[in-house]
Amino acid sequence: MQLVLAAKYIGAAIATIGLTGAGIGIAIVFAALINGTSRNPSLRNTLFPFAILGFALSEATGLFCLMISFLLLYGV
Amino acid sequence: MTNNYINSPLDQFIINNLLEINSPFLNLSTLNFSTFSLYTLFVVLVISLTFILSIGGESNNLVKGSNWLIAIEAIFDTILNMVKGQIGGSVYGRYVPLVYTLFTFILVANLIGMVPYNFALSASLIYIIGISVSLWIGLTILGLFLNKAVFFSLFVPSGTPLPLVPVLVLIELLSYTARAISLGLRLAANTLSGHLLMSILGNLVKNLMSINYFTFIFGLIPLAGIFAIVILEFAIACIQAYVFAILTSSYLKDSIYLH
Amino acid sequence: MPQLIPFFFLNQLFYGYLALFALLVLVSWVILPYLLQLQIVRLLITKL
Numbered sequence: 001m002q003l004v005l006a007a008k009y010i011g012a013a014i015a016t017i018g019l020t021g022a023g024i025g026i027a028i029v030f031a032a033l034i035n036g037t038s039r040n041p042s043l044r045n046t047l048f049p050f051a052i053l054g055f056a057l058s059e060a061t062g063l064f065c066l067m068i069s070f071l072l073l074y075g076v
Numbered sequence: 077m078t079n080n081y082i083n084s085p086l087d088q089f090i091i092n093n094l095l096e097i098n099s100p101f102l103n104l105s106t107l108n109f110s111t112f113s114l115y116t117l118f119v120v121l122v123i124s125l126t127f128i129l130s131i132g133g134e135s136n137n138l139v140k141g142s143n144w145l146i147a148i149e150a151i152f153d154t155i156l157n158m159v160k161g162q163i164g165g166s167v168y169g170r171y172v173p174l175v176y177t178l179f180t181f182i183l184v185a186n187l188i189g190m191v192p193y194n195f196a197l198s199a200s201l202i203y204i205i206g207i208s209v210s211l212w213i214g215l216t217i218l219g220l221f222l223n224k225a226v227f228f229s230l231f232v233p234s235g236t237p238l239p240l241v242p243v244l245v246l247i248e249l250l251s252y253t254a255r256a257i258s259l260g261l262r263l264a265a266n267t268l269s270g271h272l273l274m275s276i277l278g279n280l281v282k283n284l285m286s287i288n289y290f291t292f293i294f295g296l297i298p299l300a301g302i303f304a305i306v307i308l309e310f311a312i313a314c315i316q317a318y319v320f321a322i323l324t325s326s327y328l329k330d331s332i333y334l335h
Numbered sequence: 336m337p338q339l340i341p342f343f344f345l346n347q348l349f350y351g352y353l354a355l356f357a358l359l360v361l362v363s364w365v366i367l368p369y370l371l372q373l374q375i376v377r378l379l380i381t382k383l
Contacts, residue, residue, distance in 0.1 A: 056312075056319045060262040067265040070272050074086045075336040090337040091347075106345040113346070116354035123358060127366050139376055152370050173363035181358055200338040203351040 008072055015069035022062020029054040085275035089199055089268075115197045119184045155179055155321065162325040163332065171328055178207075179321040186267065186313035190306075198316075199267040201260075208260030211324060219331030230334050259323055266316050270309045277302050 033051040037044050095109035130144035141149070155176045159168050182198060189196030198204055219227045231248040232241060281302060285295035338347075 052315060053319060053322065056315045057262075059312075060266055060319075063265050063269045064261070066269045066273075070085075070269060071336065074084055074272075075339075086337055091340070091343050105342065106349050108346055110343065110346055110350075112343070113350040116350050120354050120358055120361070124361060127369075131369065139373070139380060141373065148366070149370065152367075173359065173367055176367065177355065177359045177362045180362070181355060200347055202338070202344050203347045206348050206351070207355070 012069040012072040015065050015072065018065030019062045022058055022065070025058030025061070026055055029058060085272050085279065088271060088275060089196070091195075091200075111195050112197070112200065112203075115185070115188065115195050118188055119181060119197065122184050122188070123180055151180060151183075152176065154318075158322055159325050162322065163329045165333070167332065171325065175321050175325050175328075178324060179317055182263065182320055183314065183317040186317060187310075189267065189271070190310055190313055196267050196271050198263055199271060201264045201268070204264040205257060205260035209256045211259070212256035212327075215327050215331045218328075219334070222332060223334060227331070227334065230330065234335070255327060259320070259327075263316050263320055266312055270312060274302070274305060274309060277305065 029051055033047055036047050091111045093108045093110050094114060097104045097107045097109075126144060127148060130142055130148055132142075156172060159172050159175055162168075163171060185197035188194055189198065219230070231245045231252065233244060233248070236244055277298075281295055281298050284298070285292045
């Protein structure tokens with residue numbers, strides 16, 4: 001029983017590794033926004049909604065990992 | 077001061093029956109008035125009361141409108157521009173009410189859920205994934221109705237070499253089917269993990285601050301971080317409603333125009 | 336996961352779809368026609 005509990009906690013901790021991908025994705029989105037804005041500042045209002053959309057989509061993939069970890073901790 | 081009972085962060089999603097309907101012949105537990113039903117009622121009431129307040133009041137002239145009308149008109153302009161930009165053409169107008177309804181419903185439900193001690197409506201996976209699956213079924217039926225058998229050309233990207241077609245059809249079919257789940261799961265997982273995160277961090281800081289006077293002062297520093305996370309969650313509550321609406325209109329464009 | 340108790344599945348779906356349908360009717364029959372009328376009146380006053 002203790003072994004199962006330990007495995008549960010280890011699994012929940014390992015599940016958060018996927019958040020690195022989400023972090024890299026968010027960084028790429030905002031780096032591209034800064035690049036685009038510094039090359040052509042007049043496009044800022046056009047690019048910003050796309051950046052927010054990309055931020056939300058790539059953040060959601062990281063939150064799937066976080067949700068799996070929460071499920072393992074509290075749901076099972 | 078410590079609490080002796082177990083505080084699970086998932087306690088905030090518990091659904092209670094507020095009004096039960098019993099019958100000796102039938103199982104009517106579907107019609108029970110639960111916490112979930114109360115909050116759906118809240119959402120409908122908030123949206124209709126905002127509209128009633130906006131057309132009522134002392135400045136009831138049709139042209140200028142009251143200050144409450146600014147909120148409704150801002151949301152309407154956002155949705156109209158979004159649907160026009162995504163779908164375009166001459167038929168976009170008939171899909172505005174659906175996208176407007178989904179956006180306002182999810183926005184108000186998320187913002188009500190952000191009020192402390194309230195129930196987050198969009199964290200219930202079954203309901204949100206139910207909405208997205210039924211939207212997906214409706215979009216498929218709409219595409220088949222508008223384009224007849226040409227609808228299946230959606231699964232073959234243009235300019236594919238012939239030997240690659242069977243593989244690509246399988247991949248496109250998979251990605252088309254995964255939309256049904258991923259659209260709803262994105263919103264539900266965001267809300268669920270956001271609320272769990274806030275609850276866990278809040279409990280941790282409460283335990284830290286209730287040890288002695290020094291940790292009470294010291295605990296104000298992580299508390300500021302939690303306030304920043306709460307602000308981020310408010311932003312995510314709005315952004316996720318926007319993302320749900322923009323993805324719905326993008327999928328609508330796919331099934332109307334096929335690429 | 337308290338929201339994954341099967342007893343409440345049909346309850347959630349019933350009230351959720353009911354609220355969404357009521358909201359769709361409210362939006363498409365009351366709110367959006369009002370906003371359309373408002374914009375037509377503004378267009379009449381400013382442009383014509």
